[in-house]
Amino acid sequence: MGLKVSDPLASTLVTSDVQxxxxxxxxxxxxxxxxxxxxxxxxxxxxxxxxxxxxxTRVAVRNLSAPREVELADGVLxxxxxxxxxxxxxDLVVEAIGGIEPARELILAALANGKPVVTANKExxxxxxxxxxxxxxxxxxxLLFEAAVAGGIPIVRALRESLHGEPIRRVLxxxxxxxxxxxxxxxxxxxxxxxxxxxxALAEAQRLGFAERDPTAxxxxxxxxxxxAIIATLAFGAKVVAGDVYHEGISRITGAExxxxxxxxxxxxxxxxxxxxxxxxxxxxRVHPTMVPLQHxxxxxxxxxxxxxxxxxxxxSLMFYGRGAGGAPTASAVFGDVVxxxxxxxxxxxxxxxxxxxxxxxxxxxxxxxYLLGLDVADRPGVLHAVTGVFxxxxxxxxxxxxxxxxxxxxxxxxxxxxxxxxxQATVRELRELDVVRNVGGxxxxxxx
Numbered sequence: 486m487g488l489k490v491s492d493p494l495a496s497t498l499v500t501s502d503v504q505x506x507x508x509x510x511x512x513x514x515x516x517x518x519x520x521x522x523x524x525x526x527x528x529x530x531x532x533x534x535x536x537x538x539x540x541x542t543r544v545a546v547r548n549l550s551a552p553r554e555v556e557l558a559d560g561v562l563x564x565x566x567x568x569x570x571x572x573x574x575x576d577l578v579v580e581a582i583g584g585i586e587p588a589r590e591l592i593l594a595a596l597a598n599g600k601p602v603v604t605a606n607k608e609x610x611x612x613x614x615x616x617x618x619x620x621x622x623x624x625x626x627x628l629l630f631e632a633a634v635a636g637g638i639p640i641v642r643a644l645r646e647s648l649h650g651e652p653i654r655r656v657l658x659x660x661x662x663x664x665x666x667x668x669x670x671x672x673x674x675x676x677x678x679x680x681x682x683x684x685x686a687l688a689e690a691q692r693l694g695f696a697e698r699d700p701t702a703x704x705x706x707x708x709x710x711x712x713x714a715i716i717a718t719l720a721f722g723a724k725v726v727a728g729d730v731y732h733e734g735i736s737r738i739t740g741a742e743x744x745x746x747x748x749x750x751x752x753x754x755x756x757x758x759x760x761x762x763x764x765x766x767x768x769x770x771r772v773h774p775t776m777v778p779l780q781h782x783x784x785x786x787x788x789x790x791x792x793x794x795x796x797x798x799x800x801x802s803l804m805f806y807g808r809g810a811g812g813a814p815t816a817s818a819v820f821g822d823v824v825x826x827x828x829x830x831x832x833x834x835x836x837x838x839x840x841x842x843x844x845x846x847x848x849x850x851x852x853x854x855x856y857l858l859g860l861d862v863a864d865r866p867g868v869l870h871a872v873t874g875v876f877x878x879x880x881x882x883x884x885x886x887x888x889x890x891x892x893x894x895x896x897x898x899x900x901x902x903x904x905x906x907x908x909x910q911a912t913v914r915e916l917r918e919l920d921v922v923r924n925v926g927g928x929x930x931x932x933x934x
Contacts, residue, residue, distance in 0.1 A: 503536055506827040509543040509575035509600075511566055511591060512582035516605055516632070517544070518554040519816035520579060520823075527820065537827050545569045570595040577826055579819060580604040589613055596624040601826040601835065605632035605815055611711035611727040614718060618838050627835045629822035634712045635660055635791045637814030638807040639821070643795070644719040645838065652798035653720045657758040657932070660712045662789035662810045663696045663703035664735050664755040668774075669787045671743050672752055681740030695789050706732035706755065706772040713757035716793075717770045721761050723844035725770055731849040733773040742927055745859060745898055749885075751776040752784045753929065767847040776857055776931040850907040855884065855933070857900050858909075859926035860916060864895035868921045872897060875919065879912045880904070900931065 508524065510517050524539050532538050544557060545566035563569060570578055570591050578595040580588055580602060588609050593616075595602050602621070604610070610617070610633055621628035631641045635658070644653075659665050667690050671681035687704070690696035702708045710730040717725040735755050746753050756775040761768050777784045782804050786792040791809025796802050808814035829835050862868050869886075876883055882902040889896040901909065909928065917925050 503532060503538050504831055505538045505540055506830065507540050507542040507574060507576045508579060508823065509545070509569045509572065509577070510541060510579045510581060511545050511569065511588070512580070513544050513546050513553055513555070513557075513562075514581065515554075515812035516815045516819065517579070517581040519812035520581065520819050521555045521557070523816050523820045524823075531824055535824065535828055537824075537831065539823065539827065543569045543572060543575055566591055567594065570600065571598050576600060576830065577823065578602045579823060580606060581819070582606075583608065585609050585612060589617070592617055592628070593620050596620045596626050596628065599624060599626060601627040601629070601830055603627075603629045603819055603822040603826055605630065605819055607633040607708070607711040607715060608727075611714040614715065614726075615724045615841055618841065621835070622837050625835055627822075627826040627829055629826055629836065630715075631822050632815045632818035634715050635793055635805070636662075636807070636809040636811060637817045638791055638793065638805045638809060639818070640716070640793045640795075640805045641719065642821075643803075643805065644716065645836070648720075648795065648797065648800070651800055653761070653795060654763070654798065655758070655760045655796045656716050656720050656793060657756050657783070657796075658716075658793035659754055659783060659786050659791050660716075660757045660793065660809065661703055661706075661709040661755060662791055662808075663690055663700060664706075664709070665786065665791070666690050666693075666695045666789045667704070668735060668738070668743075668753055668755065671738070671740065672747065675740065675744045675747050681743045683736065683738060683740075704736050705734035709755060709757045709772045713759055713770050713772055716757065717759040717768055717844075718841065719838070720759060720795075721768055721844070722839065722841055723768060724841045725759075725768060725844045725846065729768075729770055729844065729846045731771040731773070735774055737927055738774055739927065742857075742859065742929060745857065746776050746929070749776075749857075749900070750779050751931070752779060753777075754783060754786070756783070756932070758932075762847070765845075765847075767845050767851075769847045769849075769852050771849060771852070774927075774929055776929050778933070781932070850905075850910070852906050853903050854906070855901055855903050855931035856909050857898070857929040857931055858913065860897045860899075860922050861924040861926070862895050862897055863921045863923065864890075864892050865921070868895075869897070871919060871921055872916065875915045876901070876912055878915070879908045881908050881912050 667686040670686035710732040792806040
């Protein structure tokens with residue numbers, strides 16, 4: 486049975502100067518249903534503040550008979566999504582179906598019919614966003630997408646408006662709740678003296694609903710990569726797409742790596758990192774597991790929470806923190822965009838990203854970072870000299886080194902000074918060829934304080 490939301494204050498309002506904005510919603514899953522509930526719950530508040538009465542008048546779904554979390558009046562549900570976006574009795578469209586097609590086609594049709602659009606579709610924006618932004622400008626209508634990045638956290642509005650004139654150097658963040666939950670559970674296991682097991686942590690995430698049955702998009706970094714592309718576009722005013730993003734996931738992270746990081750004063754997080762080089766203007770966009778110092782604000786972000794850390798020339802450092810996923814937080818972000826779009830529609834204005842420049846994307850091989858690398862080695866004289874000689878050959882300077890265990894369990898752990906990715910990868914390839922090296926562990930990048 487769906488949830489019926491009442492509006493006890495509606496009868497007390499003066500409506501003579503109220504303008505109704507009729508909303509069509511594409512999709513009525515978790516986000517779509519939560520959004521409809523929020524419109525009902527907040528209608529009186531929005532009307533008192535803005536003079537606008539928001540009404541969901543059409544909802545397009547694939548299956549009219551499927552159970553839903555919200556009750557809708559007779560005649561609201563339809564299978565005709567194309568008819569919805571061209572309906573003259575719909576003023577504003579919310580896209581909550583996901584994917585690229587037919588979402589792209591429907592959004593373009595809505596804009597062409599003079600309707601502002603609000604979407605939470607990160608995959609769509611990360612791949613064809615520039616086309617949609619241009620179509621919105623040509624139509625003189627809003628295309629708003631706060632919920633596409635980090636759920637209920639208002640990072641899109643901050644980058645698009647508040648920080649529009651800020652020379653942003655870097656944005657890094659925990660922008661996928663599933664992976665953060667898994668890594669938190671693995672870290673907790675290490676801190677309690679147990680063993681950190683990826684499969685166990687993933688199973689718990691799936692049981693609690695934080696991970697999908699097929700978790701590939703999350704755990705391999707594709708979801709975070711789409712969000713990173715959108716962040717880079719907003720932060721630097723450049724056309725960055727999902728294909729520009731380098732990504733590594735967390736599925737190969739081991740308990741040993743979590744334990745090493747913990748012992749050295751770090752925690753492992755999957756970060757999305759976007760940077761622009763001040764001299765060349767090149768943009769680096771990447772997603773990968775990263776060792777974060779315990780004193781860094783991102784280190785304390787646990788479980789399924791998200792956080793985005795912005796570094797700018799004048800504002801220094803800012804952090805945005807909160808629920809990064811879920812029907813209610815995402816619907817809240819969608820609702821905020823709908824209110825803005827409705828006000829702009831009444832006033833005959835719209836927001837714009839402006840002119841997006843072509844992006845010159847720096848390949849991952851050309852980026853630099855500090856690195857942690859663990860090696861299983863033979864415990865005999867000359868091993869350390871042979872290994873460090875390979876680092877020296879490729880110009881990779883070692884900041885710290887230590888040995889764990891003896892005999893067949895001997896392991897060397899290195900943290901480098903800042904080095905070029907291509908040099909570090911060449912080092913790893915040559916280390917694999919040494920007869921004294923039994924196994925080369927995963928390579929973890931390190932961020933500074």
